[in-house]
Amino acid sequence: MLKSFKSLPRKLKAAMSSSSQAQFVGAIDQGTTSTRFLIFNRDGEVVALHQLEFTQIYPNPGWHEHDPEEIISSVERCVDGAVEKFEAQGHSREQIVSVGITNQRETTVVWDRTTGKPLCNAIVWTDTRTQDLIRRLKTRIGAGELTARCGLPLSTYPSVGKLLWVIENVPAAKDAYEQGNLAFGTIDTWVVYKLNGGPARNVYVSDPSNASRTMFMNLHTLDYDDELLDWFRIDRRKVRLAKIVRSADPEAYGSLASTLLHGTKITGCLGDQSAALVGQKGFTPGLAKNTYGTGCFLLYNVGDKPVISSHGLLSTVAFDFGAGKTMYALEGSIAVGGSSVKFLVDNFGFIESSSKLSALAETVEDNGGCTFVTAFSGLFAPYWVDDARGTIFGITAYTQRGHIARATLEATCFQTKAILRSMEKDSGKALTELAVDGGMCNSDLIMQTQSDMIGIPVNRPGMRETTALGAAIAAGLASGVWESFEDLRNVNVEGRTIFKPQVSEEKASVQFERWEKAVQMSKGWAN
Incomplete structure (x- = not known):
């Protein structure tokens, strides 16, 4: 305690x-x-x-x-x-x-x-x-x-x-x-x-x-x-x-x-990922967050006993705040999130800064048939394919930079959907809302695409420094700045934005099936 x-x-x-x-x-x-x-x-x-x-x-x-x-x-x-x-x-x-x-x-x-x-x-x-x-x-x-x-x-x-x-x-x-x-x-x-x-x-x-x-x-x-x-x-x-x-x-x-x-x-x-869960006040079972940083990490609080995944997820300690306040999580880890945006800026020179990639993606209506499996370091959860490598499928003479930009942003959203499906199978419960943070969540386009893909609301806080806030909460609980979780009830509640699905479940399924096909075709390139 x-x-x-x-x-x-x-x-x-x-x-x-x-x-x-x-x-x-x-x-x-x-x-x-x-x-x-x-x-x-x-x-x-x-x-x-x-x-x-x-x-x-x-x-x-x-x-x-x-x-x-x-x-x-x-x-x-x-x-x-x-x-x-x-x-x-x-x-x-x-x-x-x-x-x-x-x-x-x-x-x-x-x-x-x-x-x-x-x-x-x-x-x-x-x-x-x-x-x-x-x-x-x-x-x-x-x-x-x-x-x-x-x-x-x-x-x-x-x-x-x-x-x-x-x-x-x-x-x-x-x-x-x-x-x-x-x-x-x-x-x-x-x-x-x-x-x-x-x-x-x-x-x-x-x-x-x-x-x-x-x-x-x-x-x-x-x-x-x-x-x-x-x-x-x-x-x-x-x-x-x-x-x-x-x-x-x-x-x-x-x-x-x-x-x-x-x-x-x-x-x-x-x-960092546990800190983001704490910063989102995911103190109780059933709450989840997704952090869109260099990589992308989804944590789902499963309670005071670990759940060992049989669907490609990691089991980890969410936080240990003493007896009765130790929680575990299922985690889905995506190796490449924001780093894919940095890749297009630094390696391909698509745009002058990462912050403008979303605007480039918005110059086109869709991905133009392109799917980008951003497996620069292999694929993490729920696939765990070490020999996969980054691969772009569907390029034609019609393809423009905007299509590649949109396909890059969509890659993280597709992998998040794959992780959520695995979490539902492991936990036996479907998530009803996803809390988000990290640099990529500043993009309304990405967050709307994410909601469309997973079919549930995406909840973005006004103050998005939730990882650092989680570290501060841990320190503050130990030093008496906050006495309990109840003291944190009103912390960072202002200015939230809720993104709700705007496409049909059928359309989202078709897009996800194409992604899954691309994942299978990206395997084996490092051999």
């Missing part, structure tokens, strides 16, 4: 004793392409924000890396940038009661536990270099039994394959492993470790929403599973795994050792 007000540290009590309007919570949002720091008031409104993009590294086809030190630098600079804007408004940094973290999940960092220095670049969740390694693992006895324990299928997506690849192929990491000095973590663990000052304080933790993405954690016990580690032939004496703690905790995450918020406690942490 979350600790009571009486058990909170003195600094938090002092901040909380001031008027409610004086309480603020910071949120570090460490994403795939940029880092941000946002400051929220108790009404869930963004008071200040600072954002920085960082370098995307693509050493080989299918490889995607980040510099772990650059990630930390971007976090620290964003904190300072937002706090400066906050204070320029007349506020004081002491009014920021606590800080929460949300992060890209499966991205893997390894470092030397004695020095705190990374041993290679981080391998990003989209990276597919482990394809051959995963194929070998799938032939090992017991491979089919893993999902029942950890909720994830064997694919290039989870962290385990990235860690095994590093140990096999990076000499410095292999040496550290053999000497028992290898530290492994997802981005949340790395950020918390470094923000606390690295080896000096040695704060080395992860929350269940992140730890459940490694394939090492047992979904039922919320702790590492020795049988899983043995199956992957990982020696726990040689690699350090982060302690799994609650998503909201007043003590476990330590405090910032530097930046303008030096000494401020970190009291919450959630993987």
